[in-house]
Amino acid sequence: MNPVLPSTAVIATIATLAAHEGQTVTLAGWLYNLRASGKLLFPIFRDGTGTIQGIVPKAAVPEQLFEELKNLTLESSLRVTGRVRADARAPSGFELDVEGLEVLERVPDETPFPITLKEHGVDFLMEHRHLWLRTPRQSAILRVRATIMRAAAEYFDDHGFVRTDPPILTPNACEGTSELFEMDYFDEDKAYLTQSGQLYVEATALALGKVYSFGPTFRAEKSKTRRHLTEFWMVEPEMAFAGLPELLELCEHYLSFIVAKVLKKHRGDLKLIGRDEASLALLEQVQAPFPRVSYDEAHQMLVDAHAKGLVETLHREGDDFGSPDETYLSSQFDRPVMIHRYPSAIKAFYMQPDPENPARALCVDVLAPEGYGEIIGGSQRVDDYDLLKKRIEEHGLPLAAFQWYLDLRRYGSVPHCGFGMGIERVVAWICKLEHVRETIPFARTLNRIYP
């Protein structure tokens, strides 16, 4: 599989064909679709960067080339040489007048490519995820995901944060609540897959000042919704000598940066995935500052909404917000909304109480617009040794396992804060997807671990 390419041909990718108009180029890719109209063939090639339609008039090419292409099976791998020609009839503006073809691997007639251009069900597509990835829409989503992941790291790299990734194997639950994936760790010990690196980045923040982590996270929760995976990627910044006000500013500038990066690079991909001009305009509005709503204000909004019949169940003072509540709240704003100062009683043990109202925690949830719900959860952390120890005991957590964490408050404790952002939920929001299973190459969900 090391053929000699025609010396006249430039090697190109489909995404860059506009720069080769009028030239003869060679593409390496696959046959995505094939239409025939008598003595005229319309093959569509894909190469991972896009698709391009070829034109093959029987009279214009050698007999052998025409017959080979006419009978070629979908998703066969190939190298195709042709002249790039602008054509108003083509969706991308360009077509390829095919001059040469080299089939690398022909898909057998007996086992045709299972994913067709027609509609498929979720079960079938997920069972064939390794092949589903080849479709233009899924490829576009993964390109956008890659840019989001890069931007998610780039922002911190450019703002003085040091990347310090925490361990994936952990000795205990960070928050003591979520379901964990458990495994044997030699002899008598158990290890668990991390559900959050937060406690560890608190330690590195007190060593390096501003830090972040970026990696996979695992939750064995039996959640079956469009927002849940058992394995997902989380980015978690942590800042020393900073509190909730600085955290809120970070959230809004961070998300604005990521959205701007995607818009700059992927308007075409976003359209292909399903965002029209009107919904692209919604993303354009994602710029700091974001609206800030306290828990108490949000509660009042929900009570009013219930009175008007806009929310089915009445929100009760002190309760957390349910999914329908979050959907309503986020629908009231044209950009992500930051809801802050939830009741301490319903939040994690490590969250700092608000000095102006100790019943409230210095925390924030960022809800994405268009009904996508929570994408960021963050807080200022308890920095007082005695208070943290008391909280750990109140939550019934094993004090011994948290000695190292308490040490952070014994040796030069400072106010510090951070958040966790789920990458898949951000991708789902920006791409306007129905379900997070399409945001990651191989989704891990409650009922599926194949392929």
Place this chain on the structure above:
RNA sequence: UCCUGAGUAGCUCAAUGGCAGAGCAUUCGGCUGUUAACCGAAGGGUUGUAGGUUCGAGUCCUACCUCAGGAGCCA
């Protein structure tokens, strides 16, 4: 864990308790501008599994299995 819904051709779906069907895909034939191309033909079935009711079950009943959506919990 709970609630709701769905399992019929490779895929997406039809079928009043009464002969198992269509579109797409595949194979064959036709068509020089198709955009999920179109036109004609052929092949393709243990109706998720196990019981039950009935003269007769894809359809009704019971249990189980699988999947999906939602709740709770969360990013």
